[in-house]
């Protein structure tokens with residue numbers, strides 16, 4: 001019997017994800033090695049604090065506080081960057097890729113910010129850069145888009161990409177809890193990132209949407225060009241009104257093609273989705289990504305979007321692809337050039353303008369409770385060619401103020417944003433109108 005070749009792996013970071021990768025490679029080693037036809041040797045692990053107590057034990061001589069020594073170690077074939085951040089992680093990744101190594105990452109913020117440079121370096125150095133764990137954790141969505149659906153052009157990709165926001169919205173809806181109370185529970189369970197804005201203001205979703213848009217269209221969209229709204233302004237009242245109107249509210253990252261495929265738009269915002277849609281019923285910490293390909297039609301991929309095990313599963317999946325490359329066994333499609341695979345579709349693609357992006361809208365207004373106010377509001381909306389589809393006015397009012405919930409017929413972002421700006425100017429409208437999008441995707 002021939003001896004299996006040995007593939008050497010270095011981990012940079014031994015936190016939630018790094019410990020998971022180590023633990024699961026150890027636990028499933030024999031099955032994994034049989035499937036891959038190689039032995040996996042975890043050579044070195046970089047951490048910040050050597051003295052930290054860790055749930056997963058590791059021989060002290062395998063630890064280092066010098067992550068660059070892993071990137072530059074000629075014995076190491078695969079570097080897993082699992083430390084996070086965009087400064088040191090970038091330097092280390094560039095060094096490893098310069099050295100021709102295969103780098104596996106879960107670092108969505110880094111790819112979103114420096115993806116173009118990192119993939120270019122991977123090509124130039126003869127290395128590869130894999131990032132399955134950076135989007136939707138345990139759902140192998142990168143592989144689905146890159147390989148399984150390679151025959152398609154993608155007119156629409158959208159999804160619930162942040163489990164923390166989905167958990168908060170689900171509990172608010174199911175238990176009639178306020179945003180603040182639910183956030184406290186999410187913090188206690190360790191679901192919220194140390195920098196809470198990443199989750200709650202939509203930036204984490206935006207990082208993932210940017211990566212998906214690159215993958216689908218070969219275009220790096222700057223995060224500055226992505227309108228990003230999180231969930232912090234959603235009230236229990238909005239969730240209840242949405243429910244009465246037949247919708248649930250989900251935070252979505254949306255990558256849509258417009259102008260017959262000549263332009264794309266990437267956006268992140270809380271969205272009203274009809275209750276009978278599959279996406280509306282993906283609850284709790286689960287993620288879901290709907291991919292609409294011109295040949296295959298639409299399909300929804302659902303799974304655990306983060307956490308130690310789901311993310312480790314994705315990292316180890318990439319390690320397996322890396323082993324395939326190193327052993328020169330038949331390669332999964334597209335791995336020879338992870339950067340350029342989709343550029344024929346996207347090389348000339350533009351960013352869409354606000355006029356190109358349409359939907360129905362939900363508006364919550366706080367208005368003076370007196371005759372004539374509704375006429376003022378209707379006039380402003382008509383001036384911008386936005387027509388009202390439905391209106392709800394609760395019976396109770398306080399201090400002569402009342403809430404007005406309006407939904408509109410199909411309009412576009414430019415018209416609705418102009419409408420909101422003019423409504424805010426009205427004397428009888430008491431705060432900035434709160435706007436949500438209503439989508440009717442398949």
Ligand SMILES: NC(=O)c1ccc[n+]([C@@H]2O[C@H](COP(=O)([O-])OP(=O)(O)OC[C@H]3O[C@@H](n4cnc5c(N)ncnc54)[C@H](OP(=O)(O)O)[C@@H]3O)[C@@H](O)[C@H]2O)c1
Pocket residue numbers: 012013014015016017018046047048049050052065066067081082083084085088106107108109133134137305306307308311
């Ligand atoms: N957690 C998730 O569910 C999840 C899901 C998807 C993607 N990700 C991404 O995965 C990456 C890692 O996340 P995580 O949750 O595992 O983070 P984490 O628990 O904070 O772990 C970070 C690890 O990096 C090490 N580290 C930090 N700075 C270092 C330095 N200068 N030198 C050497 N080691 C250093 C830390 O060392 P010490 O242990 O000594 O402090 C720690 O082991 C991030 O990019 C994150 O966005 C995470």
